[in-house]
Amino acid sequence: MTEYSTEVAAAIEELGGVTLPDNIQLLEVVGRGTCSIVFKAQHRGEVVALKVYRPETVEKYRKKFDLNIAVFEMSQNRKFRKIPELTPFSAKPIMVLGHDGKQSVSFMQEFIEGRPLAEVGRENKGVPVSVLEAGEEIARAAEQAGLRDLDLDYRNVMVQSNNGRWLPVIHDFNQIPGDHPANKAFMGLFKKSSRPNYEFVREWLTFSEECRAG
Numbered sequence: 001m002t003e004y005s006t007e008v009a010a011a012i013e014e015l016g017g018v019t020l021p022d023n024i025q026l027l028e029v030v031g032r033g034t035c036s037i038v039f040k041a042q043h044r045g046e047v048v049a050l051k052v053y054r055p056e057t058v059e060k061y062r063k064k065f066d067l068n069i070a071v072f073e074m075s076q077n078r079k080f081r082k083i084p085e086l087t088p089f090s091a092k093p094i095m096v097l098g099h100d101g102k103q104s105v106s107f108m109q110e111f112i113e114g115r116p117l118a119e120v121g122r123e124n125k126g127v128p129v130s131v132l133e134a135g136e137e138i139a140r141a142a143e144q145a146g147l148r149d150l151d152l153d154y155r156n157v158m159v160q161s162n163n164g165r166w167l168p169v170i171h172d173f174n175q176i177p178g179d180h181p182a183n184k185a186f187m188g189l190f191k192k193s194s195r196p197n198y199e200f201v202r203e204w205l206t207f208s209e210e211c212r213a214g
């Protein structure tokens with residue numbers, strides 16, 4: 001039986017319990033999102049990020065969209081990462097767990113050694129210019145590749161220092177594009193409106209200006 005820290009134990013309780021294979025150990029809580037709690041974990045001796053979805057989110061995606069959220073998010077992550085210009089700006093997807101119903105629905109990703117963009121922006125009184133430039137590049141390359149409605153909200157971005165330059169890394173891919181078949185429920189009546197990528201990236205700049213203003 002693994003001994004968890006108070007923080008990890010509290011997160012497990014918040015998720016209504018977590019069931020994982022023996023070769024995965026939860027080490028720390030690294031973030032909380034609306035859909036999931038993200039842990040730093042160990043898998044076969046390697047450090048990884050494990051995103052364990054909240055049961056209500058798993059249910060919502062299944063009922064409303066007929067999707068397994070972890071499978072969907074991994075496929076979006078893969079599509080994004082497959083674009084050569086976008087590869088350096090994404091966490092590497094590793095695997096999905098729990099599609100058999102025996103374990104908690106989770107998505108294992110490369111662990112990003114970095115910091116949330118929102119934190120760095122506030123601390124530095126602005127978003128690093130290299131991150132804003134990379135954001136424009138991401139929006140352009142994604143658009144060109146036909147990847148729409150990515151969840152490029154600045155709160156979904158981590159920044160990583162790469163040879164002395166801050167660069168953004170996208171890790172959150174659970175946004176269902178407006179033109180995705182799963183969004184055509186109810187004869188299009190409640191179809192989510194599309195949100196172009198460049199609009200999100202423009203918000204990185206707005207956020208940066210807010211940080212500068214203090």
Ligand SMILES: Nc1ncnc2c1ncn2[C@@H]1O[C@H](COP(=O)(O)OP(=O)(O)O)[C@@H](O)[C@H]1O
Nearest residue numbers: 031032033034035036038049110111112171172
């Ligand atoms: N691959 C990762 N490596 C390190 N930290 C991560 C990783 N993925 C997510 N996090 C942390 O967890 C937080 C929530 O993750 P996110 O993917 O936005 O979850 P949600 O889909 O629930 O919104 C992030 O803000 C970040 O701090």
Ligand SMILES: [Mg+2]
Nearest residue numbers: 033034156172
């Ligand atoms: Mg998020």
